[in-house]
Amino acid sequence: MNAPDQRSDRELLQAHVDGDADAFGELFARHRDRLWAVALRTMGNPEDAADGLQDGMIAAFRRAGSFRGEAQVTTWLHRVVVNACLDRIRAAKIRRLDALPDDVEDRGTLVATAQHDDLPDAAAETTERRRRVLDALGTLPPDQRAALVLVDMEGYPVAEVAEMLGCAEGTVKSRCSRGRTRLAGLLADLLTDADRPVGDPAHGNPPPDGPVQPTGRPRGPPAP
Amino acid sequence: MTDSTDQTGLPPEQDAVRRLLADARHDGATPPEVVARLDATLAALASERHASPAPTGATKAPVVDLGARRRRMAGIGLLAAAAVVVAGVAVGNGLPSISRGSDDSSASSAGGSSQELSDSGADGGADSSMSQQPKAQLSPDLMDQPQLSTTDDDLDDDLLLLRDTMPAASASSESARAAVCAVPGVGRGRQVGVDVDGVPGLVVFRRPDDSTQRVDLYVCGDAAVVRTLTLPAP
Numbered sequence: 001m002n003a004p005d006q007r008s009d010r011e012l013l014q015a016h017v018d019g020d021a022d023a024f025g026e027l028f029a030r031h032r033d034r035l036w037a038v039a040l041r042t043m044g045n046p047e048d049a050a051d052g053l054q055d056g057m058i059a060a061f062r063r064a065g066s067f068r069g070e071a072q073v074t075t076w077l078h079r080v081v082v083n084a085c086l087d088r089i090r091a092a093k094i095r096r097l098d099a100l101p102d103d104v105e106d107r108g109t110l111v112a113t114a115q116h117d118d119l120p121d122a123a124a125e126t127t128e129r130r131r132r133v134l135d136a137l138g139t140l141p142p143d144q145r146a147a148l149v150l151v152d153m154e155g156y157p158v159a160e161v162a163e164m165l166g167c168a169e170g171t172v173k174s175r176c177s178r179g180r181t182r183l184a185g186l187l188a189d190l191l192t193d194a195d196r197p198v199g200d201p202a203h204g205n206p207p208p209d210g211p212v213q214p215t216g217r218p219r220g221p222p223a224p
Numbered sequence: 225m226t227d228s229t230d231q232t233g234l235p236p237e238q239d240a241v242r243r244l245l246a247d248a249r250h251d252g253a254t255p256p257e258v259v260a261r262l263d264a265t266l267a268a269l270a271s272e273r274h275a276s277p278a279p280t281g282a283t284k285a286p287v288v289d290l291g292a293r294r295r296r297m298a299g300i301g302l303l304a305a306a307a308v309v310v311a312g313v314a315v316g317n318g319l320p321s322i323s324r325g326s327d328d329s330s331a332s333s334a335g336g337s338s339q340e341l342s343d344s345g346a347d348g349g350a351d352s353s354m355s356q357q358p359k360a361q362l363s364p365d366l367m368d369q370p371q372l373s374t375t376d377d378d379l380d381d382d383l384l385l386l387r388d389t390m391p392a393a394s395a396s397s398e399s400a401r402a403a404v405c406a407v408p409g410v411g412r413g414r415q416v417g418v419d420v421d422g423v424p425g426l427v428v429f430r431r432p433d434d435s436t437q438r439v440d441l442y443v444c445g446d447a448a449v450v451r452t453l454t455l456p457a458p
Contacts, residue, residue: 021274025266032262036254050258054265059448061269065421066374066450083448091408091447126247133248152245166449180241191240 009073017064024061031074034154035081041149042085044138052088056081071163078156079164082146089142129190136186144179147172152180371419372427374441374451383439384455387429390416405444413440420450432457 007015007023009030015023028035035056039049060080067076137145143165150161151172158176162169184191234242254262372382405417405424413428423443430438437458441451 021270025263025270028262028266032259033253036258037250037252040250041248046255046258050261053258054262057262057265058269059446061266062423063421063443063450068374080448087408087447129244130248133244137245137248148245152242153249155246166452177238180238183241183244184237187241187244190244191237 010069013064013067013073016061024064027073028057028060028077031077035077038078038149038154039081039085041134041137041153042082042142042146043089044134048088048092049085052085053081055084055088059084072160075160075163078150079166082150082164083166086142086146132187132190133183136183139186140179140182144175144182147175148179148183151176369417369419369424371422372425372441374421379451380453380455383427383453386416386418386427387437387439387455387458390414407442407444408447410440410442410447425450 007026009027012020012023012027016027036049036053039053039056040046043049043052056077060077063080067073071079137148140148146165147161150156150164151158156164158169158172162172165172370382370386372379372386405426407426410426410428411430413430416427416429418425418427418441420441420443425441425443428440428442430440435457437455439453439455440449441453442448443450
């Protein structure tokens with residue numbers, strides 16, 4: 001038998017099914033950080049993300065025998081974890097805007113990953129931008145949110161995300177497109193002028209210091 | 225990071241949102257307290273599995289021949305029906321005796337009849353046809369559930385057989401199943417209690433469309449679908 005850290009994901013999963021007591025822990029630890037990232041962004045806060053990730057881990061542990069080898073093990077793990085998170089969201093009707101307190105652990109992550117340690121203003125701006133993006137993401141329906149987390153944040157190919165979410169590729173693209181459109185409305189002031197559709201001045205604030213245009217006929221006393 | 229083949233040709237606005245989302249990606253490691261919690265849960269799962277190796281070890285269990293099960297259940301049904309007849313005769317003979325309980329001449333026979341009934345109730349009726357019959361009436365699908373293996377290539381055939389042989393639904397069996405195997409948000413469909421990879425679960429036969437019928441497999445207590453298959457419509 002190979003050393004545990006040299007076995008492939010598939011070998012570890014099969015070893016778990018066959019009764020290896022350590023194989024599943026090794027497998028899950030390999031993918032834990034990325035699964036955590038997906039759970040965190042899907043659930044919107046660390047507490048619910050921990051619950052969702054734990055639910056997913058339990059489900060994967062118990063249902064390892066149902067893995068048929070048609071997808072990658074990591075795809076299957078993501079599917080189980082994302083489903084567990086979505087189940088929790090649907091069951092509890094969690095809304096990220098409501099659940100996210102002012103000072104959550106994730107906020108610290110945002111600050112820690114900012115790349116402007118020597119530029120406090122720039123770091124604050126980056127942190128604020130990310131906070132707004134996450135807040136806006138939390139307002140999306142869970143299915144759209146999960147699709148955007150997996151495709152745009154985690155960078156998985158649409159085909160693989162379709163396997164993770166158990167839907168067609170077209171459905172994933174549709175969810176992403178609708179989600180981005182909604183986010184564009186919520187984050188209009190973060191988009192540059194070049195990003196906005198032509199003739200779409202509706203989003204964001206009006207141009208600063210713009211002259212007030214005359215409305216046509218000059219005002220005056222009513223005619224007698 | 226993002227697969228370029230998926231994201232080519234996006235409108236500028238959508239592409240800008242995609243960049244904002246990518247920038248908000250979480251890159252950190254799992255917090256230590258979460259890791260500790262997961263490790264503790266994993267240890268509990270491992271000990272649970274050690275105590276009862278069925279959950280994953282049973283995935284290689286052979287699929288029960290549903291045809292044989294159907295014949296066996298039919299036999300049990302016949303036995304139960306015969307037991308009803310015997311019980312009816314016995315109770316019919318017993319009632320007059322009980323009603324004559326004050327009659328010393330029949331006290332022994334009446335006592336014998338009531339003793340027989342109380343015995344069968346006390347021992348749970350494991351070997352008594354009198355006790356098998358009411359259990360089978362209450363929830364036959366909870367007593368002897370067909371085993372399905374999600375890794376079996378013939379799962380669709382098993383489901384077809386199950387669909388053809390599943391007992392008629394009744395309010396009592398549905399409520400009993402709901403109490404024993406709650407699956408949140410399972411939706412509409414004909415539910416049949418089964419063992420899924422050695423774990424209690426449900427098969428839900430959805431309403432068929434023109435030519436196909438979707439079938440979902442669940443594990444009790446978990447809303448996530450374990451497997452979804454499409455069968456020819458009945």
